[in-house]
Amino acid sequence: MSTPPRPLRSHQRSLAALVGAIARGEAAGIADILAAVTPGGGKSLLPVIAAARLIEAGVVARVVWVVPRDSLRLQAEEAFADPAWRAALGHGLSVRAADNAPDPARGLAGYVTTYQAVAAAPALHLAEMRRHRTLLVVDEVHHLPALADEEPGSEAAAWSRALLPLFRQAALRLLLSGTLERADGRPILGLPYREAPAGREALPDIEAPGWAVIGYSRAQALAEKAVLPVNFGALDGEASWLEGGRTAGQARVGPHRLSGPAPSATTRPALFTALRTGFARDLLREAFFATRRLRAARRLTRGLSPEAPARGLGKLLVVAPDQASAQGYHAMLQGWMPAAQGARDVRIATSAEPDAHAVLAAFRLTPEPAVLVTVAMAYEGLDAPEVAVVAALTHIRSRPWLEQMVARATRVDPHAGPYADQHALVFHPDDPLFARFRARIETEQATAPRRRPRPVSAATPEPRPWREDDDGIVPLESNALGLRYALLRPGPAVALARPERLEPDAVPPSLAERQLRARVAAMVTAQAVEDEAELRMPRGSPLPHRYNAVLKRLFGNKGRAAMTAAELEAALAWLERNRLQDHLHLLDGDARYAWTLRRRRVAAGAERRPAGG
Template identity: 85%
Template structure:
């Protein structure tokens, strides 16, 4: 088997050589391939390499590629249809983005589906796996929790339950991920584990497994990804804190860049993302993108009216849908009306044309600006993204790595590699600073012991909680100063592992009661945040106050336990569920519920008595 004519990256060459060995019968005993590739490093070609070689060798008949979101199905189809790679690899395979209709492959070499689709029709997909010798490709496998860890009732657990029989039935499995850890500390489905430093880590030397790694350092050395320039914007924020029983007091102003994470870090960040600071950071990113596009037009001798690829685009990541709408309106207000309609789009789950907006942003010269919340941060293949406005509250390392990777892809239309870099504007808070320091020292995708977090799967700021005693009400914020820091390569993997072990061996003592209080407050805040968002979007269906209804729904979902009665593990599970699901979609659980009706009557009776007290 000759090597492809088009150059491959080191991890792509490794997979090519591995499947060639499988085809020759030399790599016996290998049934699972794990590709741990740094975000933006080019995972999407790996299924094409594997499928084209293995089908040609007669080891498998079909490929089934499972992705976490519907928006990624089209990109998977494009990977197989890319004419340059079809020529370089000498293949003519095609796959189709399938729904749950019968015969999903329709005579092609396979199909692409989603976790959600498999969970909705597991028998259909299992029958397909049994009908053909199948290469199963699971994209972003870290989204799937190991069922042995006891997670039940969540959407992710349902995905794992539906996909596990497919894992068992597949002839070969190719598992793809940009991170070998879940933010909630749970094991990943199907991966083998061993104990290291008292913590479970993936066993990369397990029998029957082949592991292909591609670190950020390797990707930078091969010019597969772009260096990152961080624009950290400092600011200060003020808010009201307290609830109905204790009254509200003004807090602040507090600097975002205060010394180390503290009790004010998340409230200040939450306030900043919804007040004047957000406008200031968005403006910095907007004008940086405009300057970049003007400079590239000048170098290429283009006029302002020329719509061409490679000028650079701006991705805005908002903390919630209401903020996304606000940012979208701000951006449009800074442009002439016609240009605003052409250049600025929004893609959230509430928008009916979200997938069309994503496709246009990826594949056409215009629009040049996309505002989103989460649906475009992971796996979005849009090499023209050069600037990211990181107006997000999430501070988990895997999530942030995925976000900045949207701008680190090399744009083939933008000229020389040396003239490109990613520019990420972000709040200069200690939590983001910690993330930036970590990715500077953790330059490789490596397994290592880690301290289990005491919070949710993706740490959240305290959302708007006007109906809770623990809540805050944002007042005002403003930007103070901007500084830039170019991402530099860090120490070796061995040093990063040593530092991680030391950090894991010296956890800061936290009293259990404080952990429980903090988790209860965050659950309450997240419930109220969903209620506020849904009321703002006119999704309310009438009846009792929405926060009360949502709290009742959450209680029903978690064995009728109140937050006060939940254990730490149950509170963590509730946080993880709230991060992935909307309570609005489960209001039917209250239909005909006499306990809920009784609590509503009591609440309304109390409300009627209070004015006359």
């Protein structure tokens, strides 16, 4: 059963009204819609609202949704497939997570792709948009720099160059962002800017002709109970390191405190050291045991046994500074549990892990794993409302990045009970750079934190360094000194109520296609095995390969990878009623299969000769 959807939030209602006006011809001058929504603030529903209304009215025929990373493609599919929102919005549209194969939409209402995919095959996506009037949705548009202000060789500039023709070709553009600023302070691709005085940062021009801007702030999200309050656990400590690397003449520096009234020359080296030595273990331990206490309390309230799997107990997200540290954190967390439980409950997702996307999906949609260690894959856009605790073991201190990370824990979990019983808990180093980020958020929200000191025992130092810094800093040791809590309201985030699992009739298109392709492959292989076993074909010939070629010719010379879901269903129906060996004549004249054809004829002749003849 699906969880009933919450009522539309104010920004979602605003977009619905705007696209309704566009559909009726009352806002014909609008070609660009900018949705500036607080991180995690329900952006994933906006393309569904816009596409459903505009396609129904014939304003556009397709939607193309571009996301910044592959792990977000399935989430975009799910936004269209969500049965509760289908019923609430009255739409029946589907999109598919596409790669750069031909016909990316496969007969559906559109497709989802990534910045990287567009940059790899820009002509393919531009040709698709030229064939259909398209609503172009660009998610997290702040990743795209304006080309005039970006180094020509950077990856982000390559994304912008590839996407710019799509911007120009689209009938309508919907640009989504959780923060209208880049970490480097440069303009964002496609946004209009007001002229700024010398030395001042230019700001987007929200009143530019042809533009409509929809905003959703933290304060609005909190007022609508769409976000959770954030409780920050700031852990202070001391760190020591060597300057000059391992060369002669290196000098020991420290111990230096992480905290301080203002950033200094030792702030970043101390933070770098802390995240790779004993301090990291201490912060991780605080987050781990806080998560364990939360899960135990929720189990007790619901009368669940310690081992019973259940949704809504709360999960821990660990954000590491690099992949080597992530591996160390992962092993550390597993070491604090029995072996079987650790293997089940603690997983890692980094770009180096072959099963990273499967791990992310399990973390989002199933009771286990309860702990995920990552570097950057899951910090932005991860729709996992069960995350209740974050261990912020990252050295990055840009405001957009930190906002996105904190937002992973501030989504409302529909499985966790009343809103009043939920809050986000973020553990972080108590350095002045993080404190400055938090102070800026507090100032914008006109709120003040309520500090509640909590005692914590300092752990023993860990003198063995984990790795050497490229800048010649060798971490030596660090340890935690004290933990203090600060409650922040409102926090950056929101969560739409989502179904616990997708219902069978709401399977995302790309997953349905994979399942159909697997069924077709299994049936082809089964026929090949049966034919060999019954001596219809000589043993040893690679029949599955040949039978696949026959099936391809039977269906318009289109391989399984290029078939739509309807074509795959038709292939399955055909295979249930027919034998591929009866159609091997379709390979006549193809030199690649001449050997197999000769063997087939020999085998057929042997079957016709009488025994002993």
